[in-house]
Amino acid sequence: MKIKDTLSGQDKELDISKKVRIYLCGVTVYDESHIGHARTIIVFDILRRYLESKGIEVELIQNFTDVDDKIILRAKRENVRASAISSRYIQHYYDDFDGLNVHRATKFPKATEHIQDMQDFIQDLLKKEFAYTSKNGVYFRVSKFLDYGKLSKKNIGDLVVGARVEEDKEKESGIDFALWKFSKDDPSWESPWGRGRPGWHIECSTMVHKYLGNTIEIHGGGRDLIFPHHENEIAQSESRTSKPLAKIWMHVGMITINGEKMAKSKGNIKSIKHVLENWGPNIIRLFCLAGHYSKPIDYSEDLLKENVIKWRQAESCYYEMKLAQEEGPTKEIEKLIFECKSEFDSALDDDCNTHLALSAFFKFVKEINRIAASDSLTKSISKLALNRFEKMLDVLGLVIPKISNEEINSINGLIKKRETMRGKKQFQEADFIRDQIAEMGIELIDHKTRTTWMKKEKIKSDFN
């Protein structure tokens, strides 16, 4: 599998000789997560599911930043402890992402639980003179790290000149960044240099080092983290270990609204909770995977609606297979399955091209629906096809809502009743039953010789 590496600008072959170690920068837990967070995390979820589907072991570490100025601010505003804010939004995070069918990371380390590890890290940097203590805290000495700027392609000179008004005259240079900030506010911890709290960047460097090692296979996050966050992580980690932090840097494009980045300051945030309520997990995932992960996607209801239509096709396909009857030859379908798998896999192998993978998936759906329309979808074909279908669903993290046996029985009973009415040309009664079934979220499909049905996922914003 090839992945485009931000650092080298090249496609690089992912090393799968051993366990694949992935570090994904998580969220700062001071507020609801939004659809932009969802996209990044869903992309990594797919990557991981795909690798695992190939039998490759993946270790995915994703942190929660639970020490941060914004958390502290919010805590003050609400007059509660910072930990009350962070634990509340960690719970929201789990609710949101479980709801999106995102597999949980191998581990979700929290900054507050790794204070000692961070202090050790900083101590190392101080020893090597990559850091210094000032009046306000401990800072990273950017000038000592010669490769600074290699990820974001910036040169230090520009940065120093272009640096915004720097209030802290205690720092050696405007671009030096905090490893440890002195403070007595909640939360704060004792340290060899004075009471305070860790800087943001040191957290991720520490987690990577502790849980995954010096050089990991993939390090990623949203594009907006390239600078300064990932640049600073590289500076810290590589100064400490003298080894590259990651073999591949993978960055996910932003979600925009009317062409502009979603941001608190612009007031155009779409929270996951909100979007999930209206569209459900499958539509959101399809929406997030519709374009290449590295490019921006513009949020629009029209696009979500388009995905509802596609999802209905997939649901219909699923139930056609589920409800197929009779045995028959399977040679044709074996070819289709083979072609679909190779198209699907090579799409993902090529820098995680989910758009192409999705088009392989829907080509398959269409073909099955075509066979069903010609009344030749047999049980034998369906059994094989369903297997492939479910494997793709699993990699994409899409889930067909479950249906209980009681539901099936009552549907079948009602269908029988309707058939009788139709036989007697009592169409009003027949239509009444059809409406009754529709209220259960079931749509009847009248084929030439028999009536099948499909259960439609409830999607609030689907008005059809």
Added chain:
RNA sequence: GGUGAGGUGGCAGAGCGGUUAUGCGUGGGCCUGCAAAGCCUAUACAAGGGGGUUCGACUCCCUCCCUCACCUCCA
């Protein structure tokens, strides 16, 4: 200003130096008691502008224009 990513048919969105992307939409049809779903079929002669390289460019090079992101916390 610097750096990066882009500008493809009504919309979304890929690949590729020479062959239909695909999907949605839209028109027509099949099926049906009527619908729905599904299927079939038609439809777009697309490539920001201008140069160049080439037998041939949407695909390579140059240039201009435009959009977005990052340069401050940000997925």
